[in-house]
Amino acid sequence: MLFEQLPVLQQSILALAAMAVLLSLGMLMHPHIRTVIKLFALQGAFVTAVTAAVAYDLQHHHLYISALLTLALKVIFIPWLLLRMVDRFGLHHELDPIRHPALMILASGVLIVFCYHVTLPIAQSSRLMTHNLIGLCMAIVMMGMLLLISRHKAITQVVGFMCMENGLFFAAVSITSGMPLMVELGIAFDVLIAAIIFGVFFLHLDESLESLDIGKLSRLSEREE
Amino acid sequence: MHTLYIILVIPVAAIGLLAVYGHRRWAGGLNVLFCAAGLVAAVLTATTVMEHGAWTSPNEFWHVDAFNVYLLVLTCFVSLTTAIFSGPYMAHEQEIGRVTPRRMRLYHGSFQGFLFTMLLALSTNNLGVLWVAMEGATLSSVLLVSLYRTPEAIEAAWKYFILCGVGIAQALFGTILLYFAASAIVEGNQALSWSYLYAHADGLNPVAVSIAFVFLLVGYGTKVGLVPLHNWLPDAHSEGPTPMSAVLSGLLLNVALYAVVRMKMLTDGALADDGHAAMAGQLMMGFGLLSFVVASLFLHRQRDIKRLFSYSSIEHMGLMTFGFGLGGPLATFGALLHMTVHSLTKSAIFVTVGHASQIAGTQRLDKIRGLLDIHPGVGWGLLIGTAAIAGFPPFGIFTSEFLLLSATMQHAPWLTLPLLVGLVVAFAGLFRAIQPVIFGTPPEQFHPVKVNMWPVMIHYALVLWLGLAIPTVLAHWFDQATWLITGSHML
Numbered sequence: 001m002l003f004e005q006l007p008v009l010q011q012s013i014l015a016l017a018a019m020a021v022l023l024s025l026g027m028l029m030h031p032h033i034r035t036v037i038k039l040f041a042l043q044g045a046f047v048t049a050v051t052a053a054v055a056y057d058l059q060h061h062h063l064y065i066s067a068l069l070t071l072a073l074k075v076i077f078i079p080w081l082l083l084r085m086v087d088r089f090g091l092h093h094e095l096d097p098i099r100h101p102a103l104m105i106l107a108s109g110v111l112i113v114f115c116y117h118v119t120l121p122i123a124q125s126s127r128l129m130t131h132n133l134i135g136l137c138m139a140i141v142m143m144g145m146l147l148l149i150s151r152h153k154a155i156t157q158v159v160g161f162m163c164m165e166n167g168l169f170f171a172a173v174s175i176t177s178g179m180p181l182m183v184e185l186g187i188a189f190d191v192l193i194a195a196i197i198f199g200v201f202f203l204h205l206d207e208s209l210e211s212l213d214i215g216k217l218s219r220l221s222e223r224e225e
Numbered sequence: 226m227h228t229l230y231i232i233l234v235i236p237v238a239a240i241g242l243l244a245v246y247g248h249r250r251w252a253g254g255l256n257v258l259f260c261a262a263g264l265v266a267a268v269l270t271a272t273t274v275m276e277h278g279a280w281t282s283p284n285e286f287w288h289v290d291a292f293n294v295y296l297l298v299l300t301c302f303v304s305l306t307t308a309i310f311s312g313p314y315m316a317h318e319q320e321i322g323r324v325t326p327r328r329m330r331l332y333h334g335s336f337q338g339f340l341f342t343m344l345l346a347l348s349t350n351n352l353g354v355l356w357v358a359m360e361g362a363t364l365s366s367v368l369l370v371s372l373y374r375t376p377e378a379i380e381a382a383w384k385y386f387i388l389c390g391v392g393i394a395q396a397l398f399g400t401i402l403l404y405f406a407a408s409a410i411v412e413g414n415q416a417l418s419w420s421y422l423y424a425h426a427d428g429l430n431p432v433a434v435s436i437a438f439v440f441l442l443v444g445y446g447t448k449v450g451l452v453p454l455h456n457w458l459p460d461a462h463s464e465g466p467t468p469m470s471a472v473l474s475g476l477l478l479n480v481a482l483y484a485v486v487r488m489k490m491l492t493d494g495a496l497a498d499d500g501h502a503a504m505a506g507q508l509m510m511g512f513g514l515l516s517f518v519v520a521s522l523f524l525h526r527q528r529d530i531k532r533l534f535s536y537s538s539i540e541h542m543g544l545m546t547f548g549f550g551l552g553g554p555l556a557t558f559g560a561l562l563h564m565t566v567h568s569l570t571k572s573a574i575f576v577t578v579g580h581a582s583q584i585a586g587t588q589r590l591d592k593i594r595g596l597l598d599i600h601p602g603v604g605w606g607l608l609i610g611t612a613a614i615a616g617f618p619p620f621g622i623f624t625s626e627f628l629l630l631s632a633t634m635q636h637a638p639w640l641t642l643p644l645l646v647g648l649v650v651a652f653a654g655l656f657r658a659i660q661p662v663i664f665g666t667p668p669e670q671f672h673p674v675k676v677n678m679w680p681v682m683i684h685y686a687l688v689l690w691l692g693l694a695i696p697t698v699l700a701h702w703f704d705q706a707t708w709l710i711t712g713s714h715m716l
Contacts, residue, residue, distance in 0.1 A: 118436065119436070121436075122430070122432055122436070134402075134405075137398075138398065141394065141395075141398055145391060148387065148391065154383075157387060161387065161390055161391070161394075164391065164394045165394065167398075168394060168398055168401065171401045172401050172404075175401060175402075175405050176401060176404050176405045176408055179353055179401070179404060179417070180353065180413060180414045180417065182351075182353075182354070182414075183351070183353030183354065183356075183417065186353065186354060186357035187353075187356075187357060187397070189357075190357055190360045190361060190364065193361075193364050194360075194364060194386075194390065197364060197367060197368065197386070198386075200368070201371075201379075201382070201383060201386070204374065204379050205379060205383070207374075208374070208375070208376040208379045209376065209379075214383070217380040217383060217384070219376060219377050220377060220380055220381060220384075220459075220460045220464070
């Protein structure tokens, strides 16, 4: 089945998923902390849109609730919390530079191809759309991980962490048309608590290190003194 | 079968009470009381399961069988003895000003919250809730790791949070893939019900399930402490308060391994007719052996006494993962026994080490000396514990390691060699570090503290008993669990 033969709604879901991957790439490459947070909020908005689209397509009403949850958490609360932290710690003009930009682009490309390759066997037993989506969601998760590994500021690491969660929400909604409501509520609750604990941590990090630079966390290691 | 619900309600009530009154003098006692009530409920549940067999709640939300009910009892038991130790220990920490009353409330509340998430993970039948509970275990314990607010503690907690968060996210992706595979045969909540999926595993898409298993193994394996995602474990154990190290090492790692084994059972069922039937087991054997060997080497370069024993935990968890991966009744029986004896011994060791570091005023191995002279009780406790954990004959760990080695000899003879070498290397690493701590010349300055060695001695007595003669009831119990996991009896 070809892409243009799919119903419009499914085409738009695929397009939104692809754009979410593109946004991940943007977050990976942008050195400016505030912009990274805003890109993250935009990605959250895409996830919300997909959730609502799937809910409308399949007439699954409980998905509207999870769309609302995503909107509240990923588009409003977490970006607001992070931007407030940026204000509080005066990081407006601070950059979180990327060490090897070319290498990062290459790595992301390789990751996306890898994700498609891994999910290829599933394609043989399912529809075209599902295969594409599993690959794309896995790519968002992996790129979130890459973001987390490659950055040295606590705030961008948190964005990486939440970006992985975005990929997972995306997967839950688009591949399986939503986990059971109770599980979704549990996951959303965990994400909320995690965001609050991250906020607490920023204060502790700032107190003990006087910066939010994770590169300075190097007291615990196996090296001889 | 309402006793299962009671096990879960008790810690919830305790969270509320202790979060408010956790700083009072009697809070430690109240903590013990709640844990004791939990143990009673767990034992009652266990006897019902022994008499009437496995039980699944009508809505398929809860499930108890021989495998998880024995872990429930173990979890409640170790949490009780840890709570007994924690009362005076934390009171002392409060006296010397390391924790404020507000943090005592946080400590007691989180302790019960952590216990609740572990019990929830063990008793739920829903794979989604299992994930939520595992993530909840991280969330409820992360602020305990940073309780002392030193730069080291904050760093350890940050690493713990980020690494476990990343790991557990992989597990959620695995769960979603599993749900995707399951929704082909059944709809809604049932598609995440472990008991239903286990009964219908042959209908699941083998490719999707095997990819899901890889993600689940990496995810929950992070919490087991498998190499290469083990970095959080020594940090979190060494920087948090000692009662926390005892429950992290003695209980949380077991619960994570329990989740991995449940997933392996599903995967084995789905791949039974496929060409790669042993895929899940082989992956577990590989990761387990790697963790075992790497951790036993790292034992030789530790300078902190709690880090030393946390690497020993990684080593033992590696061995258990290897045992479950090997499969077969003998190895599974050995691994189940090893889970019990390791959990008992390691929590007792951490309690002893906590006393030792309070006496010496430091956790540095080269500063703690001559414990046998300063405080014979603690000295003997550490000596017996180290002997037991290194696998000396009369203790239970020797028995389980012997069973695992015989199973390896039977199924994969050439893997016996790395196992034996690893055991010897680990043994040397432990004794090289601990020998001067026990027998060396005592320092001139030390802080006498009141210690309560009873919980420790009870643990060692149990481990010794399990090494000399496993009681018939317990042997039968392990055998039931072995039958559940492998499909054949060991006895």
